[in-house]
Amino acid sequence: MSPISIVGVGETRYAKRLHRDLDSLALEAAEVAVRDAGLSTRDIDGIIAPGVDYAGVHELARNLGIDGRFFCAESMHGGAGVVSAPLVAQLAIDAGLATTVLCVQAIVWGTERSGNVGLPHAAMRMKATFEIPFGWYPQIVHFAGMARRHMELYGTTEEQLAAVAIACRKHAALCDNAVMRAPLSLDEYRRIPLIADPFRAADCCLVNDGAAAFIVTAAERAHDLAKPAVRVLSAAQGMVRGGEFSTLRPEYLCTAAIDSGPKAFAQAGVRPADIDFVQIYDNFTAMVIEQLEDLGFCAKGEGGPFVADGRIERGGALPVNTAGGQLAQAFVLSANLMVEAVRQLRGECGARQVANAKLGLVTGYTGAEHATVILGAA
Amino acid sequence: MDPRPLHVPDVEWEVARPFWEGCRQRELRMPRCVCGAYIWYPEPRCPTCRSDRITWVPVSGRATLFTWTTVYRTFVPGHSARVPYVTGIVELTEDAKLRLATFLVGVEGVKLALGLPLRVDFQRIENDVVLPVFRPA
Numbered sequence: 001m002s003p004i005s006i007v008g009v010g011e012t013r014y015a016k017r018l019h020r021d022l023d024s025l026a027l028e029a030a031e032v033a034v035r036d037a038g039l040s041t042r043d044i045d046g047i048i049a050p051g052v053d054y055a056g057v058h059e060l061a062r063n064l065g066i067d068g069r070f071f072c073a074e075s076m077h078g079g080a081g082v083v084s085a086p087l088v089a090q091l092a093i094d095a096g097l098a099t100t101v102l103c104v105q106a107i108v109w110g111t112e113r114s115g116n117v118g119l120p121h122a123a124m125r126m127k128a129t130f131e132i133p134f135g136w137y138p139q140i141v142h143f144a145g146m147a148r149r150h151m152e153l154y155g156t157t158e159e160q161l162a163a164v165a166i167a168c169r170k171h172a173a174l175c176d177n178a179v180m181r182a183p184l185s186l187d188e189y190r191r192i193p194l195i196a197d198p199f200r201a202a203d204c205c206l207v208n209d210g211a212a213a214f215i216v217t218a219a220e221r222a223h224d225l226a227k228p229a230v231r232v233l234s235a236a237q238g239m240v241r242g243g244e245f246s247t248l249r250p251e252y253l254c255t256a257a258i259d260s261g262p263k264a265f266a267q268a269g270v271r272p273a274d275i276d277f278v279q280i281y282d283n284f285t286a287m288v289i290e291q292l293e294d295l296g297f298c299a300k301g302e303g304g305p306f307v308a309d310g311r312i313e314r315g316g317a318l319p320v321n322t323a324g325g326q327l328a329q330a331f332v333l334s335a336n337l338m339v340e341a342v343r344q345l346r347g348e349c350g351a352r353q354v355a356n357a358k359l360g361l362v363t364g365y366t367g368a369e370h371a372t373v374i375l376g377a378a
Numbered sequence: 379m380d381p382r383p384l385h386v387p388d389v390e391w392e393v394a395r396p397f398w399e400g401c402r403q404r405e406l407r408m409p410r411c412v413c414g415a416y417i418w419y420p421e422p423r424c425p426t427c428r429s430d431r432i433t434w435v436p437v438s439g440r441a442t443l444f445t446w447t448t449v450y451r452t453f454v455p456g457h458s459a460r461v462p463y464v465t466g467i468v469e470l471t472e473d474a475k476l477r478l479a480t481f482l483v484g485v486e487g488v489k490l491a492l493g494l495p496l497r498v499d500f501q502r503i504e505n506d507v508v509l510p511v512f513r514p515a
Contacts, residue, residue, distance in 0.1 A: 116453045122384055126419050129394050133387045133509060135449055135457055135465035136479035144447035145467060152445075152492045197448040245419065247467050247477050252445075 003219035004090045005229035006375065008037025009339040014179050014210035014330035017110045023056050026106035027063050029211035029335075034064075037215045038226025039100065044215075046071035046098030048088055050081030050105055050333070060104070071098035076237060078366025079281045079334040080256075081105075083373055087235035089216035099217060105335035106211035117207055126245065139283070140204060142246050144196040147286035150253055151198065154301035156289065158198055160308050162189040164285035164320075165202045165327055167313045172324025174314070174352035179208050180328040203285040205326040212335035214342065228378040230345045233359075234267035236260045238370040246367070255287065256370035257294035257363060264372035265296070270359060272297045275374070277344055277354045278318060279337035279362045282325040288312075291363055292320075295372065319354050334364030338373075345377040385456030389507055393420050396434035401508040406498050407434040408476055416473045437476070439498030441468040441512055446482060446490055468496055468512050484513035 010032025012018070012025050026049060034041050041064040049057055061070055074081055075088045082105050089101035109117060118138020121127050131137055136145075150156045165184055172178035184202060192200040222229030238260025242249030251258065265271060272295060282288045289303035297318060298306040306312075312320035323329045323340040330336050341360040343349050358377045363370065382388060389398035397420075400407035409417045411424035412431040423430050446466030452458055464485055470476035482490075483499065495515040502508045 118453055125388075125391065125393075128384075129387045129391060130419055131479045132384050132454065133503075134479045134481055134511075135452070135454070135460070135463055136467075137384070138453050141447055141449060141465060145445040148447055149445035149492065193450065194448070195451045197450070199447075247479050248419065248475070250475075 001090050001094050004086060004093060004216050004232045005219045005222035006086070006214050006232060006342050007217055007222045007225045007227065007229050008033040008035075008039065008215035009213070009342045010034070010036055011177060011212045011336065011339055012210050014177055014208055014332070014336070015110070016179060016208050018108070018209040019111060020108070020209065022052070022106045022108050023059050025108070025209065025211035026052060026056070026060055026104045026213070029106065029213040030060065030064060030102050030104050033102065033213040033215050036227060039215065041065050042067070043100050044070070044102045046089060046092055046101030048074055048085040048101060048103045050074050050077065050085070052104070052106065071101070076369045076371060078369070079364030080237065080366050080369035080371045081364070082334045082338065083362055083364030083371035084235060084237045086216050086232045086373055087237065087371070090232070090235065093216070093218050099221070101216045102213060103216060104211065104213035105333050107332055108209045109207050109331070110209040113207065124244070131247065136247070140196045140199055143284040143287060144199045146246065146253060146290070147198050147284070150286060150290065153253070154304065156286075156304035159186065160289065160304035161198060161203055161285040162186050163307045164282070164288045164312070165189060167307070168282065168321050168325045168327040170313055171322050171352055172328035175323040175329055178324045178329040179206050180324065199284060205283045205331045206328070208330050210330050210332055212332045212339045214335075214338050228346050230342045230378065231376040233270070233374045233376045234264040235373045236263035236267060236371065238263065238372070240368050240370070242368065244367045253290060253300070254294050255291055255365050256368060257291050257365070257372060260370045260372040261295040264361070264374050268374040270374060275318070275359050275361050276357045277322055277360050278320050279322070279325065279341045279360065280320055281334050281337065281364045282321055282327050285327065288320060295361070295363070314352055314354065322349065322352050322354060334362065337362050337364070341375050345375055383456045384454045386504060386507055398507070400434065400436070401500055401510050402506065404500050405436050406439045406510050408437050408470070408472070409433070410435045416476055418476050437470055437472050440471040440515065441478070441496045441498070442471070443490060443492060443494040443496060444469050444477060445492070478510070481509070481511040482513070483511050488514055
C-alpha cells in the first residue's frame, strides 16, 4: 500500500461534564484538526467516526460543508475502531475512494452515564444471563479478575498497578487539557477505597466528555500542508480467541495486541526497543501492564516490574501516556492518545516533550479487538 | 426495555432454559454435543463438528478457582445487600473450557488461591430463580 501521513490533529476541551451535544463536540474537534493541517473543511472527502450513528455522520458532513459524495466506513469498535482508522483510511486512499480522511471520536459519557458505564454490557443477553446475576459486572469486575490472576501467577503487586496511575497523573499535570491534573502519591493511592479488588477509582479510566480528531492523507500530498507530517509506518488490527466474553478467552491474560502488535512491528520494520514512547489504551492500570507484555516490550508476566521505578514516566526508559492517558487526561477511546502521539512526534509538547522522539506506538482496543499503529516523525 | 432487574436472569430465555431448570432441581447442567464436545456459552451449533444435536447433561459440580475479585461497590441495585461479595470465574473439572462466572460463598477466612477446589451449591433468589454458586470443596 502507498504510504500515508497524519497531517492534522484536534481536540475539544476535556472535562467531567461539558453539557454539550455529541455531534457538536465531534464537529469542533474536526474543525480544529482541519485548521491544524492548513486545510479547508471542504477538502475532507472521507469520514471515519466510530460511535457516531448514521444521522450523526451525515450531520457532521453537512456541518463541515462536504457537499456531495464522501467515503464513509468504520472497522472494529471502541478504541480499536479509532486506532485502526488509519488502516481503513489507507485502504480508501489506495483504492481512490478518498484523498483526505477525517477520523473523529466524541464521547459524552460524563454527562450521560455518570451512574453506570456498564449498560451496553447489560444489553448483551449472554452476559445478562450468565454473568451479571453472578455479580460479574460491570467492566471493573471483568478487568479486576484479570488483574487478580496476573498478580497470583506472576507476582504483580499493588505498587506496580499504582505506578501506572502515578505516572499518568504526573504526565497530566504537565498537560493543559487534562481532567485529572492533581498528582497522586503511593500513600494517597493506598488510602483510596477498593471498588473491586485490586482496583480503586485511581485504577480506572475517567468518565468524561470531549472529542478528538485526526486527518489522514497520502504521504506525497502531506508535504505541502501546514504542519510537519507524521508518517504512519504501520497500522494493524488484531483479534483474540474467545470473542467478547473475557471469561471464555483461552489467552485470558492477553489482549489482541498479541495479534496486532507483531503485525505492526513487522510492517514498520522496527522492534520494541526502537520505540521512543507509547500511548496505550489504559482502561485500567493492569491493562497497561498486560499490553506492554503483549506488544513484546517485556515478556509475559514481567510487566509489573517493567512499569515500576519511574520507567514509564517522562525521562524513563519508555514513557507511557505522556499527556496522562485515559486514566488522567481524558477517556476518548484512544483518540486523545493518537493526538498526543502526533504532537510528540512534531516536538510540540513543551514541558512533557519526550526528548528526541522519533518513533511512537499507539494502541486501542475493546474486548476481543485491538489495533496498534506505529508513527514516525517527519 | 426489559423491566427485569439486572440481578435476575431471564430463566425463560429458550437458549438457557435447561440450565435454570437444572438449577431448580439442584443439578448443574451443561450443553454437550453428540460428538462429545461441551459448548459454552450455549451456541445453536457445535463449534467443533457443526452439529445442532446438543443436549444439556448433568455435570459433577466440581470445579477449581480460576480468578476472583471482592466487590465493595456494586452497580447492580439487587446486589447491594451482598456487598462486599466475592465473585469469580471457576473451571469445571469436566472440561477446562467450561468457565463459569459465579458467586463464591463460604470463603470468609479462606485463603483464596488459583486452583482452589470448589463444589457447586444453589441459592434461591426468587421463586423460580435458583443460582448455582460455588464454595470450597
